[in-house]
Amino acid sequence: MDARRNWQDLPDSEGRFGAYGGRFVAETLMPLVLDLERAYREAQADPGFAATMADFWTHYIGRPSPLYFAERLTAHFGAAKIYFKRDELNHTGAHKINNCLGQILLAQRMGKTRIIAETGAGQHGVATATICARFGLPCVVFMGATDIERQKPNVFRMKLLGAEVRPVTSGAATLKDAMNEALRDWVTNVHDTFYCIGTAAGPHPYPEMVRDFQSIIGQEARAQILEREGQLPDAVMACIGGGSNAIGLFHPFIADESVRLIGVEAAGRGIDERFEHSAAINGGRPGVLHGNRTYLLQNEDGQILEGHSISAGLDYPGVGPEHSYLHETGRAQYLSATDEEALAAFQLCARLEGILPALEPAHALARVGDVAQELGRDGLIVMNLCGRGDKDVFTVADALGVGL
Amino acid sequence: MTARLSQRFASLKRANRAALITYIMASDPDHETCFEILRALPAAGADIIELGFPFTDPMADGPSIQKAALRALKADGSLKQTLELARRFRETDEDTPLILMGYANPIESMGYEAFAQAMHASGADGAIVVDLPPEEDAPLRAAFTPHDLSIIRLATPTTDDKRLTKVLDGAAGFLYYVSVAGITGVNAASTHAIESAVTRLKRATTLPIAVGFGVREPEAATAIAKHADAVVVGSAFVDEIAANPNGAREDVVERVLRKVRLLSDAVRSAREIEGTRA
Numbered sequence: 001m002d003a004r005r006n007w008q009d010l011p012d013s014e015g016r017f018g019a020y021g022g023r024f025v026a027e028t029l030m031p032l033v034l035d036l037e038r039a040y041r042e043a044q045a046d047p048g049f050a051a052t053m054a055d056f057w058t059h060y061i062g063r064p065s066p067l068y069f070a071e072r073l074t075a076h077f078g079a080a081k082i083y084f085k086r087d088e089l090n091h092t093g094a095h096k097i098n099n100c101l102g103q104i105l106l107a108q109r110m111g112k113t114r115i116i117a118e119t120g121a122g123q124h125g126v127a128t129a130t131i132c133a134r135f136g137l138p139c140v141v142f143m144g145a146t147d148i149e150r151q152k153p154n155v156f157r158m159k160l161l162g163a164e165v166r167p168v169t170s171g172a173a174t175l176k177d178a179m180n181e182a183l184r185d186w187v188t189n190v191h192d193t194f195y196c197i198g199t200a201a202g203p204h205p206y207p208e209m210v211r212d213f214q215s216i217i218g219q220e221a222r223a224q225i226l227e228r229e230g231q232l233p234d235a236v237m238a239c240i241g242g243g244s245n246a247i248g249l250f251h252p253f254i255a256d257e258s259v260r261l262i263g264v265e266a267a268g269r270g271i272d273e274r275f276e277h278s279a280a281i282n283g284g285r286p287g288v289l290h291g292n293r294t295y296l297l298q299n300e301d302g303q304i305l306e307g308h309s310i311s312a313g314l315d316y317p318g319v320g321p322e323h324s325y326l327h328e329t330g331r332a333q334y335l336s337a338t339d340e341e342a343l344a345a346f347q348l349c350a351r352l353e354g355i356l357p358a359l360e361p362a363h364a365l366a367r368v369g370d371v372a373q374e375l376g377r378d379g380l381i382v383m384n385l386c387g388r389g390d391k392d393v394f395t396v397a398d399a400l401g402v403g404l
Numbered sequence: 405m406t407a408r409l410s411q412r413f414a415s416l417k418r419a420n421r422a423a424l425i426t427y428i429m430a431s432d433p434d435h436e437t438c439f440e441i442l443r444a445l446p447a448a449g450a451d452i453i454e455l456g457f458p459f460t461d462p463m464a465d466g467p468s469i470q471k472a473a474l475r476a477l478k479a480d481g482s483l484k485q486t487l488e489l490a491r492r493f494r495e496t497d498e499d500t501p502l503i504l505m506g507y508a509n510p511i512e513s514m515g516y517e518a519f520a521q522a523m524h525a526s527g528a529d530g531a532i533v534v535d536l537p538p539e540e541d542a543p544l545r546a547a548f549t550p551h552d553l554s555i556i557r558l559a560t561p562t563t564d565d566k567r568l569t570k571v572l573d574g575a576a577g578f579l580y581y582v583s584v585a586g587i588t589g590v591n592a593a594s595t596h597a598i599e600s601a602v603t604r605l606k607r608a609t610t611l612p613i614a615v616g617f618g619v620r621e622p623e624a625a626t627a628i629a630k631h632a633d634a635v636v637v638g639s640a641f642v643d644e645i646a647a648n649p650n651g652a653r654e655d656v657v658e659r660v661l662r663k664v665r666l667l668s669d670a671v672r673s674a675r676e677i678e679g680t681r682a
Binding site: 014022023024025026027028029030031032170171176177180183184187188190286287288289290291293296298300301302303304 | 458459460461462463464466467470474477482483484507508509510511512513514534535536537539540557558559560561562563564567571582585586587590591
């Protein structure tokens with residue numbers, strides 16, 4: 001690791017994190033992403049924008065989220081102390097709303113009157129629909145037809161919140177196709193529409209902007225652990241799909257060189273040439289998709305592969321570009337957990353801590369024990385519990401062979 | 405191979421007519437049928453050929469070309485196969501410019517330098533890479549320059565004057581005007597809007613102006629061919645394949661060629677009707 005690297009200055013003016021990131025979009029969208037960047041810079045410089053956001057954090061979302069000492073899990077592993085950053089206690093049950101609030105406040109500043117979003121599991125769709133309802137904005141959520149079938153409760157939630165859920169049947173009809181369709185909608189409705197991307201990926205400035213909106217997670221966690229323990233943690237851990245919860249936790253710790261940043265990817269049924277996983281960093285290679293250069297699941301011709309994970313929220317063939325950079329520079333370490341390991345962690349957490357974690361952070365939890373052993377009894381870990389598991393009970397029951 | 409493009413546009417200018425640029429997807433519905441279509445395109449009236457290379461996630465394309473890409477991938481289509489089709493085409497035709505069109509990732513995967521060398525070896529003349537805007541195409545430009553290959557840039561209704569300067573810096577071959585803000589083959593722009601856009605672009609560049617996206621019928625092609633230097637048609641041909649992709653090879657080929665002849669007649673007659681022949 002290069003100690004002189006100025007992590008806070010990334011991305012550069014072209015939206016690059018080293019070789020990753022950028023603005024790989026059709027010419028029709030270029031003026032829009034440039035315009036978005038200008039509007040975001042203005043908002044950043046406006047104290048009123050931050051004040052409005054802070055007010056909604058406190059009174060609508062329920063921030064700060066607690067930092068919880070997972071005492072029984074710590075005893076179970078018998079090693080490093082484990083803390084959970086409880087972003088599953090946010091309104092709508094996950095970290096996704098942090099980002100939606102920021103983007104939609106920005107959309108309002110820009111005078112945009114229509115919001116579009118993509119969703120896989122439906123969590124980002126629900127969060128977007130929620131904020132749109134709060135501000136009275138029409139909202140169209142693109143969702144793969146396959147996912148609509150798998151995630152019926154979230155589809156109904158979005159409809160209750162007044163959003164239109166548009167089924168996507170192109171390609172494989174999952175998250176990446178929903179994102180393609182959202183981009184097609186945006187390119188067609190350039191004048192009034194704001195595209196609210198759900199993860200720290202896409203063309204610049206999205207990866208930076210989503211990271212900034214999610215960084216409240218790490219800012220709070222850093223202050224909370226210093227207050228509770230009087231020291232920085234040895235490791236911060238989070239699951240990685242597109243990686244927005246992870247970058248939100250990591251970023252405020254990035255200059256603290258003593259703090260290990262550990263992401264956990266979804267290894268699905270195992271990381272091998274069958275590509276039945278969603279581990280873009282551990283099982284993919286760099287390429288260009290959805291507006292940025294980053295690690296992707298792809299075949300030798302550069303065709304994008306579908307991947308698999310028991311967790312619909314991690315089931316995406318790419319990863320945010322900043323993670324690709326943190327991986328390449330060695331600043332962060334990327335592990336993985338299989339479907340089976342995540343399921344076991346899900347059950348362990350339920351029994352020992354009385355918390356049903358979402359299947360996404362259950363992946364991070366599946367590696368927490370290993371890291372705790374490695375650090376030993378003096379060690380200190382903060383893991384982002386970025387979503388609650390109520391949405392996953394049907395999936396888990398199914399995987400355990402239990403009929404509901 | 406920009407020479408082939410400039411010679412073609414020069415001879416069209418002498419004949420006072422616009423070019424018909426025909427787009428088809430490589431390996432759609434299979435390698436051999438695609439090759440039969442490709443080799444017959446010039447005789448059917450194609451002045452320049454765009455050969456699409458398939459990608460799983462064509463984010464700027466409408467349903468017609470999305471489906472064509474899926475058919476091509478199912479038939480084992482790839483960037484390599486596309487270059488092979490280009491090479492075989494060049495053996496049958498020395499003069500018709502051939503442009504490859506698609507998305508960045510298959511090229512990234514092959515490597516920019518390897519791609520440029522393979523294009524040169526196959527006799528292709530240039531490339532349109534939809535998701536490589538000027539800000540991102542420096543590696544491709546660097547790889548193309550020694551082989552005299554053209555990067556064809558796109559201008560759109562959202563391209564203002566400042567942006568146009570950026571788009572034109574490094575542009576070669578021709579300028580592709582995307583006539584609607586949207587995806588391929590769905591909506592069409594009004595003749596008036598296209599005419600004023602072409603006038604504006606011609607003030608900014610000496611490159612020939614090609615107009616595409618949403619051009620499907622002879623009437624629209626005629627209207628555009630009065631003012632623009634080239635008319636690009638894609639989805640309309642691809643749909644002829646989609647209508648019966650598993651039909652007898654000669655039937656599929658003939659369906660496409662019939663449509664090409666129809667559009668070619670429309671383009672060729674555009675300026676005669678107006679009596680504007682110089």
